[in-house]
Amino acid sequence: MSPEEATLLAILFAAGRAVGLAELARGMGTDEAEAGRVLAGLEARLADGGHGVAVERVAGGARLVVHPAHLAAVRRALRPRPPRLSRAALEVLAIVAYHQPVTKAEIDAARGKDSGAVIEGLLERGLIAARPGRPRRYLTTARFLELFGLSSLEELPPIPEAGLPELRG
16 A cells, blocks of 8 residues: 555544545645545555445545444444434425525425424434525535435435425425
8 A cells, every 4th residue: 555545544543534635635735636546545545344344425525434344233232223213304394405595484384384393403413504695595415414324415316206295395
């Protein structure tokens, strides 16, 4: 492993989240093109699972994850629990993700019930954010993309035939 790859590995390990190319380049003391080249090399080096970890590209950056070949062992040892989201939270997230930016009134109309507490919970978890202004409009965040393993919103699955409720309000 090159010293540059070791530096990127250390940054990704320490961050515990997706890190953008600008941050990686700053940590390496180089430009984004070079950081991208080194990241691609590190990604290829870790791809076979021999080191137990892999580079995953999400939310416009890269993060360190357990390599799929080692997930079963990690689950047996640590029994990790994914964050629990209620049905209501998943409903609101779906509405926001597919219709953003969206107002609380539009979310409430789509669900047929008040969503204030659910929205506040999602804001606290960092899964959605409010755009300043009146009325407040909600958008998904990079944390949302990370949690669901998406690089961008374009990777959202297609809406099922039953569809999402139409926004009224």
